[in-house]
Amino acid sequence: MFDNKCRNLNLQSRVSLAPMAGITDYVLRSLVREYSKTCLITTEMISSEALTQVKDTDIVVRDDNHSPISYQLSGHKPYMIADCAKYLEKYADMIDINMGCPVNKVVKGTDGCALMRNPDLAQEIVRTVKANINIPLSVKFRLGYTFDELNYVEYGQKMQEAGADFITIHARTRSQMYGGKADWKKIAELKRNVDIPVFANGDVVSPQTAAECLEQSEADGVAIGRGVLGDPSLLYRVEEYINNGKYLPPPTLEEKIETLKKHILKEVEFRGENVGVKFCRKFYPYYVNSFTGASRLRGELVLIDDLKEIFKRLDGILISAE
Numbered sequence: 001m002f003d004n005k006c007r008n009l010n011l012q013s014r015v016s017l018a019p020m021a022g023i024t025d026y027v028l029r030s031l032v033r034e035y036s037k038t039c040l041i042t043t044e045m046i047s048s049e050a051l052t053q054v055k056d057t058d059i060v061v062r063d064d065n066h067s068p069i070s071y072q073l074s075g076h077k078p079y080m081i082a083d084c085a086k087y088l089e090k091y092a093d094m095i096d097i098n099m100g101c102p103v104n105k106v107v108k109g110t111d112g113c114a115l116m117r118n119p120d121l122a123q124e125i126v127r128t129v130k131a132n133i134n135i136p137l138s139v140k141f142r143l144g145y146t147f148d149e150l151n152y153v154e155y156g157q158k159m160q161e162a163g164a165d166f167i168t169i170h171a172r173t174r175s176q177m178y179g180g181k182a183d184w185k186k187i188a189e190l191k192r193n194v195d196i197p198v199f200a201n202g203d204v205v206s207p208q209t210a211a212e213c214l215e216q217s218e219a220d221g222v223a224i225g226r227g228v229l230g231d232p233s234l235l236y237r238v239e240e241y242i243n244n245g246k247y248l249p250p251p252t253l254e255e256k257i258e259t260l261k262k263h264i265l266k267e268v269e270f271r272g273e274n275v276g277v278k279f280c281r282k283f284y285p286y287y288v289n290s291f292t293g294a295s296r297l298r299g300e301l302v303l304i305d306d307l308k309e310i311f312k313r314l315d316g317i318l319i320s321a322e
Contacts, residue, residue, distance in 0.1 A: 013040065015224065015238050017039060019043060026062065031232035040070055042072055046059055047073075047075065062091055070093065071092040071096065073095065074106065079128060082125075082131070095136075098112055100116075122159065123161070126162035127163055130163035143169070143172060144174070152190055191217065199221040199222060200217040200222050204238075207247060210242055253290065253291060263280060264307070281302045
């Protein structure tokens with residue numbers, strides 16, 4: 001149920017863009033916002049250690065129309081994270097603390113999901129950050145570190161007690177990484193045991209899976225991550241489906257190619273041609289697919305640095321499809 005607790009946090013939608021390192025940059029957030037005007041969008045994970053060293057970084061750039069926007073911080077030093085949150089307050093409508101990243105280099109530094117094994121430190125982080133900012137504070141975590149450590153209900157309660165205003169939970173353990181299936185039903189237990197809004201995350205890749213996730217999890221909303229790859233319109237289409245019962249079909253091949261061209265252009269404008277073109281290579285499999293010869297063409301595209309030649313190849317896809 002989307003209630004006043006959500007609206008009081010400036011949450012205008014039951015859909016949010018989940019943070020993804022190296023993915024939810026300024027450009028992708030801008031593309032998502034072209035479709036959905038109200039969803040909460042979240043930045044990439046921002047290392048508090050790195051931000052302490054270098055404040056003037058592209059990772060914090062935003063546009064006026066990006067609101068509502070959450071800036072996600074990672075780390076394990078309460079006062080360092082709090083100082084970074086205070087700095088980001090001028091950009092952010094919400095601060096989010098990453099307690100769910102499963103990647104080895106993150107958890108080995110006792111950041112991300114490693115905090116689920118140290119709830120006392122996690123509480124101290126939340127309390128310290130909350131005392132230093134005047135905007136809502138959220139946390140993102142998982143079901144637990146392993147299947148033998150499913151502490152998400154107690155952990156969520158502790159985060160609420162420490163001052164968190166909002167929870168996003170990925171319905172997998174750290175040991176699962178991104179494999180297996182997200183267990184949406186488990187989220188319902190967390191929802192019944194906290195009083196703050198809960199958004200469910202994991203395996204939401206279509207309007208239908210969003211509706212199914214909401215039903216099973218009893219969550220206030222859904223956070224969409226990998227499903228947005230190659231389809232920046234997804235969050236808007238989910239909003240239309242769960243709010244109005246209106247099903248909007250996924251983009252056609254022609255629409256995906258045109259969006260990819262726009263995506264590349266915006267990255268080139270943001271990063272310069274050399275870096276922008278290379279940065280976009282990770283997105284090719286999500287846009288260039290589902291037609292004969294797609295794999296071969298992707299293999300060719302990743303070897304091309306010239307923007308005009310890339311666009312010539314992409315236009316060739318559209319001509320062949322006619």
